[in-house]
Every structure is written in structure tokens, then in C-alpha cells.
Amino acid sequence: MFSSFMVNAWASGSIVAVLAGVVGFFVVLRGAAFQAHAIPNGAFAGAAFANLVGIDPLIGLAIFSVGAALGIGVLGRRGRGDVVTALALVLLLALGALFLSRTSAYGPEVFSLLFGELLGVGTSQLLPVGLLAVACVATIGLLFRPLMLTSVLGEVAEAKGIPIARLQGAFLVVVALATAMTVPVVGALLIFALMIGPPAAARSLSARPMVGIALSVLLALVTIWSSIASSYLTDWPVGFFVGVLGAALYAIGRGTAMLARGQSRRHDRV
């Protein structure tokens, strides 16, 4: 399980988990689950495009997912956010399907892009993935205060003159960059599970932001590590374990929170 060809999987999986834990915390806090689900599909289209044209997948991933984030941000300001997100999502998937149908590698390629390929990460990709991760976490760190404020107290933030729409756009771009590099590891559909399950569980366990983020990262790490191990042992797709463990963590978190609330009846929102 820890032999040389698995080293990349463990390393990239851990980077992905830390990132998903941090970014996902704000995704849950801001109620941006749908956007976070849609943007990775841009990465799917991007990977398919890179495959077709013959460029570095990471470049294709980054271009398409950032494009998706900006598109959702801009169009969402004019129309209804959820409708725009849904349409952007299906457009990206359709483009991905089109690009893949133009290459010969249709079947297996679709599957690994959507559901992840544990061994799909090469050593040469680790460095850019790591750098992107640092950049994303740093950006979240810089935006921490306005992000918290707009998420929790929208009116106050507005009164203080924080440019809410632009902040949301910047946040979506961070989500896009975060997903761009995680798609090859856990797949377009399941990076989402990692961004929602552990953070949602963390949020129901603690109302304090810093504790919540730390818990969220910890739970995401536990999820990805046990998923990689289980996937190695059973040969089943890693995405299956990520999805189911994420939901299980959330169920446990909510159960615990409900028990705790039985004693002190307070609302579980921050």
C-alpha cells in the first residue's frame, strides 16, 4: 500500500484534502454548494479539451474551471443564480462529452475524469499542484475577514462597503483553482463530496470559525486517507469511498450536534 507507485497518490490526496477542507468550509458557510458542484465540471471539460488538443491537462483544467467560475459569477449577477449555475454546469458537461467523443479514448477517459483515478497523478504534477494549493489557501487567508463577514452578516458587510459581488467572484475563482488540480485525483463529481461532507460535519460540531476550519481539514484528511486505503484494498473506485464517507461524517456530525442541542437549545448557525 505504501510502495513507490502509491507515494504520489498519498501525497496528492493529502494536498487535496487540506485544500478541500479549507475551501469547503466557506462553500458550506456561504451556501455555495451548487456552484462548487458546477465548477469542477468545467475542469472536466478542460481536461477533455487538453486531451483533444494535446496540451498539459493542468492548463486545460485551469482555463476551463476559472472560465466557468467567472461565467457563473457574471451571468449570475444578471439572472437567477441557481438557474445560471445549472445551465453552465450542463453546458460544460456537454462540451466535455463533445471533446471526448472527438478522441479515441472515450470510455475509460470519461470515467476517470468524472470519478477520479488514484494513480493518475505523475510526480511532475505534484509540484504545480502543491504550489496551486498554497496559492489558494493564501488567498483564502487574505480574504478571511471579508469572507466571514459577508457569509455571516451580509447586511453589515454591505454597510461597510465590501464589494460583495466581486468578493463572491474572487471566491469562485479560488474554488475553480482548487478544483482544477483535484479533478485528476478524485474526479469532477467527487471533489464536490470532499468539499461538502467534511466541512458540513465540522460546522455542525463547532460554531467557532477557526476550530471549524481545523476540524474540517482534519475530517477531510481522514476521509481521503481511508478512501485511498480502502480503494487500494478493494480495487473499487476511490470516489465511491469519498462520497459515502463524506455523507456518513455529515450524518454523525448532525447526530452529535442534535444530542448536544438537547441540553442547550440554541441555534446551530454561526
Next chain:
Amino acid sequence: MHWLFEPGFFSSGPVHVALVIGGVSGVVSALVGVFTVVRGQAFGGHALTDVSTAGGSGALLLGLTPLTGFVAGGLLGGAAMEALGTEHERGRDVATGIVLGAATGLAALFLYLDATSGATSGTAQQVLFGSIFVVQSSILPAVVVLAALTVALVAALYRPLVLSTVSPEIAAARGVRVRLIGVLYMAALAMSVGLSSLTIGTVLSTALLIGPPAAALQITRSMGRALLAAALIGVATTWLGVLLSYDSFDWGSSHEAMPVSFFVVALVFAAYLAAGVSRRRPARLRDAEVR
């Protein structure tokens, strides 16, 4: 007309089946989708399609028809979302996301098992991106019955559904059982998603559910007219998508048709944008607020 309809378009059996199934699911998705859009349940509707993916791939594993799995999966997923869903919007967002994540995990496993059991090749793209040209004509009666059931359910619910969609408080005050209506509506949604999953695949059935209604609602505010317009746009986009995909076989030198799902989605998106442009009059309030 030769430049428009490639030879054999009207005499091909698979094309007939594709046009019938596409038209039926286009209409049903559009009718159900108008409510989805007005209720702000685009995310929930989309999540149901992914739950259907799990159902469809699981059904193939058990040797059932995908349609059975699509519908069963959708119904179960809808029930789970209703059960988990909390009252405020962000809670619902997360509950939907959790169901979605778990369902895609299951779909990943089922598709993997489908592929390794070797029973069917290319299951993944068949379930995910549809295969309207290879649908067996023997499934047509089931499709029509399911479509009729879905439309009948929406029609039966029509008045309380409109009321509880537009204003849940007034509906509750008038004695409408808002929660029950919501659950029944979820069932209609699951059935329509099952239908459109056959056409353009589960992943893209969101396009038919959200696109035509969203375009229609930009053109008109009246519920009745929106339903009519959405149904028309839904049929037009699927039929045109089928036609273009058929024609695309002769584009270029590769002699390989481009996927129907791509054309349908592209057309739906274009319809949404066009509807937005056609209605440029009132500078909307929310816009001004956000900036």
C-alpha cells in the same frame, strides 16, 4: 430541403424513436421544470439527476432496464432530500449537496462494477450522456405511460402547487398542506428526470429541466403562458438537437456523429441567452442592489 435533412432522416427507425422519446421528455421536463425554477430548486432538481445516475447504473448491474433504475433512484433521492432538508435555505443547500455526494459515490461504484462485470461496454457514457439513437422501440409504451402519469400528477396538483410555489405562507394559511404538496411534486420531478435521463443522459437532463423553463420565464410572467412556452422550447431544442446530431455524421471527413446531448444543451443554453436579450426593458432592482 436536402441541405437541412440528410438523406434517410425520415425513414430511419432509430430516428423515429429518438424523436418520440425526445419530444415526450422535452415536454414533460419543461412542464415540471417551470415549477422547479420558480421554487428555486434548480440544485435539488439537478441532484436528482445524479441520484438517478446511481439508480440507472445500479439497475444495469441487476439486469433491469435503466428506466426502472432512473425512476426508482430519483424517488428515493427525493425522499432523502425532503427528509434531510432543513427549513432555512443554506441548510437545504447542504442537505442537497450531501445526498448528491453520496449518490455520485454510489454511481461511481455501480459504473465501475458494470464495467468490470463485462456485461455491457460503454455503460458509463450510456448512463451519463444518453444514447437516444439506440433506445429500443419496445420501451416506448413505458415512456409514454410514465410521461402521462407525470403530467397527470402535475395537473392534479396544479392549483395548490402554484399557490405554494408562489407564496408558501398564503398557501399554508388557506389550508394547503405545503409539505405534502412538496413531496408529491418531488415525485413528479423524479419521474420526469427518469424520462429525460433516457434522452440525453442523467448528467445532462438538468438542461431540459432548467433551460426551457428559465428561458420561458424570462419571456412571460404568467404561469400558464410560461408552461406553454417552456414546452415548445423543450420540444424544439430536443428535435433540433436530434436533427443536428444526425446531420453531423456528414460534417467534416471523420464520419462520426457528434453527441445529441451536446447539441441539445448548446441549443437550450442559446435559447436561455436569447430570451434574456429579448427582454432588456426593466433595469432590475436586484441588479442595482448588488452593484
